[in-house]
Amino acid sequence: MPDDAVELPFGDGTLAVSLPDCEVDVAVPAGGEPVDPRTAAETALDDPHGPPIDAMVDAGDDVALVVTDVTRATPDEALVAAMLDRLPVDRDRVTIVLGLGLHRPMTDAEIRSGLGEFADLAENHDPDAAVEVGAVDGVPVRVNPAVADADAVLATGMVEPHQYAGFSGGAKTVVVGAGAEPLIRHTHGPAMLAEPGVRLGRVDDNPFREFLDRAGDVAGPDFCVNVTHGPAGILGAAAGEPRAVVRDLADTARAALSVEVTGEYDAVLGGVAAPKDANLYQTSRAATYVILGAKNPLRSGGRVVLPARLPEGAGDGRGERRFYDRLSTGASAADVFETMREGYEPGAQRAFVLARALRDHEVWITNSEHPAVVEECLMHAADTPADAIAPGSRVLVVPDALGTLLV
Structure with missing residues (x-):
């Protein structure tokens, strides 16, 4: 693993990501001591x-x-x-x-x-x-x-x-x-x-x-x-x-999980551990946790980048299917958000909240098994995080994006 690489959870293992041309900070919570x-x-x-x-x-x-x-x-x-x-x-x-x-x-x-x-x-x-x-x-x-x-x-x-x-x-x-x-x-x-x-x-x-x-x-x-x-x-x-x-x-x-953030970033690179990386419905939570949390660390136009396997694609449950249907048939994030403000089926709320976030920031999913599904759902797919983050970017890495509170 390169000296400048960071490790993110990925499937049953980890993914080493190197961004040598970027200014990188890592948000690591205090954590605490594990117990049996x-x-x-x-x-x-x-x-x-x-x-x-x-x-x-x-x-x-x-x-x-x-x-x-x-x-x-x-x-x-x-x-x-x-x-x-x-x-x-x-x-x-x-x-x-x-x-x-x-x-x-x-x-x-x-x-x-x-x-x-x-x-x-x-x-x-x-x-x-x-x-x-x-x-x-x-x-x-x-x-x-x-x-x-x-x-x-x-x-x-x-x-x-x-x-x-x-x-x-x-x-x-x-x-x-x-x-x-x-x-x-x-x-x-x-x-x-x-x-x-x-x-x-x-x-x-x-x-x-x-x-x-x-x-x-x-x-x-x-x-x-x-x-x-x-x-x-x-x-x-x-x-x-x-x-x-x-x-x-x-x-x-x-x-254990709070991390204070100062300044603004061009990109947040987040890790999504199993089992949340199984499908796009669950993985997308990481993006909304960053964008709609207590402290959004992104500058205007900044993006969230999430490596995730997505073996189940968008997801197989009733809620997951409704999530996919809403996003894949929407003309834009703003269109989905405004339409869904009038109401929606249970389970589709993930599409509503994600569309709210996507109005202001792009979300990129990398390394997935279903890049076409990602693109259909108003997000962007790339082979690797380096393909989704421009050289010279200021990047905040959040290795556990669903388990870190940015404040």
Whole structure:
């Protein structure tokens, strides 16, 4: 690797990028010390926010445990094991629901990889089969039948920066992951996303997060175990009442992931680690995190460059297909944005937010398996980052673009 090269995540490995004719700065968060997920979960369960897990579940209860899907690198097997060890119920009374939202179903191999010995308890969530359990502000709250029928609802989760919720995790795993289109349509619609408090890294006074939490009061979870991560790996766990868990881990994440940025850059070169690099829907989050985050480091006309494999192209889920349809049929980013301000289907919000960013900045995806799909979606494709960044540019490299808060 050349002395001036930087390493970015790429697929199952890394990609060395050299920009010898550019002025390069690298945004590296403080990170924190990694912990063993199972040990951290056990410690969190020993000192939860609120009542302990075994006080939430009786021996004869049916339990629904909602876990994250393949789009989040959550150590679900370790978290599930830690929770089930504390439960006074037989294994056959537990159903694990894979919180897909509107993403594609997980394959058998992905389920085994994510849940190990608990894979036989798991079922893919079908949003069309969800049943109504109540409402928030007139919006129906519908969830997976196993969740609706359960005596106790538990969840795992990853508390990481999220464009709308501030940080993911908490009730979101259940009400979105195991939810249905009415709630997703409301929370991800143009009116909600236009609220000033709906922003990356913000939990307090965030209408999106507040709505999810209130929906969680209706549907669950009653108790969750979440983790957060940084460049070094899992940084901590928290257990108990979902609101408190999210706030606890959001504080840990902010301290580990924030980087102060000064000046303006011609380009931001961002790394997108697996599994987010699987498709364009997920990878494009990195661009909007940079452009629409707390501090946009780009000068007027600057660009975001993201190496990503994209083995699934635009993506195979319902939301991913709607994302592709909106962008690929739009005349321009401005046209897509203005059209979608009138409303759109759940899942298409990624196109709306990306179009908002693309009005001011180009996004380039390099090294992908589907450059034609990139171009169809109003972005630019190139073979390498060096092909997308002009010599003499001032470049900010963000090796973990989805896990770094630029402030």
